[in-house]
Amino acid sequence: MTDKATALRHWVAGLHEQPVDIGADTDLIRSGLLTSLQFVQMVIEIERLHGRKLDPAVITIESMRSLNAIDKTVFQAA
Amino acid sequence: MSVTAEDTAPALLAEPFWHRRLPTGTDVHVLSTGLVAVTGHAAVREALTHPAILAEHPLKASARVLGPNVLDADGPRHRAFRTLLAPMLAAGRVAEYRATLMPPLVESLARRLAGTTTDDFYREYAHLVPYGIVCRLLGVGTGSAGTFHRLTRPLANLLDLPTQETPATHTQTAELLRLIEKHRTAAGAGDTSLLATIERTRDRKGISLTDDEVRATALLFFLAGTETSSAFITSLVYRLAHGTIDLGELLDPTVREGFIDEVLRLHPPVQTVIRFATEDVTVQGVRIPRHTAVLICLAAANRDPRVFAHPDRLQFGRAERGAVPFAAGAHACPGAALAKAEFSLLLEALARRCSRLVLLRDGQRTTSQSFAHPTDFTVEFQARAEFQARREED
Numbered sequence: 001m002t003d004k005a006t007a008l009r010h011w012v013a014g015l016h017e018q019p020v021d022i023g024a025d026t027d028l029i030r031s032g033l034l035t036s037l038q039f040v041q042m043v044i045e046i047e048r049l050h051g052r053k054l055d056p057a058v059i060t061i062e063s064m065r066s067l068n069a070i071d072k073t074v075f076q077a078a
Numbered sequence: 079m080s081v082t083a084e085d086t087a088p089a090l091l092a093e094p095f096w097h098r099r100l101p102t103g104t105d106v107h108v109l110s111t112g113l114v115a116v117t118g119h120a121a122v123r124e125a126l127t128h129p130a131i132l133a134e135h136p137l138k139a140s141a142r143v144l145g146p147n148v149l150d151a152d153g154p155r156h157r158a159f160r161t162l163l164a165p166m167l168a169a170g171r172v173a174e175y176r177a178t179l180m181p182p183l184v185e186s187l188a189r190r191l192a193g194t195t196t197d198d199f200y201r202e203y204a205h206l207v208p209y210g211i212v213c214r215l216l217g218v219g220t221g222s223a224g225t226f227h228r229l230t231r232p233l234a235n236l237l238d239l240p241t242q243e244t245p246a247t248h249t250q251t252a253e254l255l256r257l258i259e260k261h262r263t264a265a266g267a268g269d270t271s272l273l274a275t276i277e278r279t280r281d282r283k284g285i286s287l288t289d290d291e292v293r294a295t296a297l298l299f300f301l302a303g304t305e306t307s308s309a310f311i312t313s314l315v316y317r318l319a320h321g322t323i324d325l326g327e328l329l330d331p332t333v334r335e336g337f338i339d340e341v342l343r344l345h346p347p348v349q350t351v352i353r354f355a356t357e358d359v360t361v362q363g364v365r366i367p368r369h370t371a372v373l374i375c376l377a378a379a380n381r382d383p384r385v386f387a388h389p390d391r392l393q394f395g396r397a398e399r400g401a402v403p404f405a406a407g408a409h410a411c412p413g414a415a416l417a418k419a420e421f422s423l424l425l426e427a428l429a430r431r432c433s434r435l436v437l438l439r440d441g442q443r444t445t446s447q448s449f450a451h452p453t454d455f456t457v458e459f460q461a462r463a464e465f466q467a468r469r470e471e472d
Binding site for chain 2: 029035036037039040041043044045047059060061064
């Protein structure tokens with residue numbers, strides 16, 4: 001995973017009072033790591049880490065489902 | 079008490095009147111990065127009609143679980159969804175429902191209630207008329223109302239704030255969509271039900287929506303028509319039980335309308351709606367960055383003291399206008415006239431059968447942001463003497 005994906009993992013972990021296990025392929029919603037509202041808020045954090053505007057076509061459930069998916073479709077994409 | 083850094087959005091939204099905890103002096107509140115609340119009347123109207131603050135967001139729970147649907151679309155796609163529903167909600171159709179479909183259902187409920195005491199009006203009675211009406215409109219028959227009620231009520235959590243999404247939500251959604259599909263494919267040519275009308279409208283107007291989108295829209299029509307009405311009927315009963323009006327006065331249609339409007343202002347079933355900034359915008363001069371989730375509080379707008387004198391007081395026949403119980407803008411509730419006809423008939427039936435409603439216990443609790451209603455109260459429906467005698471004979 002890229003440093004940006006690792007930073008995003010820290011952001012998700014920071015939403016919890018207790019330590020949480022966040023695998024690269026963990027489903028961020030179904031695992032309960034993020035609430036529905038936090039899932040939406042995560043887009044802003046991804047954009048901040050990415051350093052540029054996200055293409056709206058990238059903001060889909062499949063590309064945002066896990067850290068790995070985000071890493072591939074956003075951070076590692078050209 | 080005001081909002082602190084330790085507050086989280088779910089904890090805040092779990093409070094029925096969360097907007098009262100926000101600081102005064104502004105109507106646009108930055109709760110955290112990516113989350114803004116809009117509260118004042120002018121700010122709420124501005125946000126609801128802002129061209130860059132939209133309902134659509136691909137990661138929103140309802141969009142993810144239901145797929146594309148009327149609630150989560152904007153622009154031409156949203157208009158296409160609304161066009162499908164429009165024939166069922168036209169004034170002529172509502173008048174027809176009011177004359178034929180609704181009376182037996184409201185009479186049946188009023189007859190059951192007269193002389194009854196209940197600790198849980200919402201769970202036992204509030205759904206009977208809305209589910210009866212919407213099942214008939216949908217074309218699934220009132221015999222299916224119990225099944226739909228069992229499956230739909232938990233599903234409402236998906237549209238609520240804070241949202242509750244569980245494996246059961248997905249299972250129940252799939253089951254409801256399967257039931258809708260079963261009835262959709264069985265709808266006949268001369269059928270006037272919602273499902274049949276949707277199909278005809280889609281063909282006639284050449285609307286290019288998929289079967290999945292049609293099913294999801296029918297499900298949302300069902301959810302909105304049943305759960306919001308059940309919630310509001312509970313609020314009406316709660317207010318009547320406070321003795322705020324002599325029931326006999328409600329036999330006058332003008333008084334009924336004023337009473338309903340005022341209870342809608344004070345107790346809108348949808349207290350808060352969520353929208354998303356698609357670009358950097360300003361509302362009332364406050365910058366809202368793009369991708370921000372915007373919590374628009376209809377309940378706060380309806381109690382804005384700059385618009386409504388003594389805003390917490392129930393005062394029917396108010397001169398002030400502009401309450402937004404059904405929201406505003408492109409996503410304003412298309413079923414408002416249908417819902418108000420239902421409430422009016424129910425109040426009339428109650429006024430004819432009951433002399434008064436008595437609040438025997440009041441826990442003073444309200445629950446939910448999307449289907450808000452008072453809870454934890456006991457109400458007695460005192461029957462008028464002639465109906466009491468008839469009940470005893472029965």
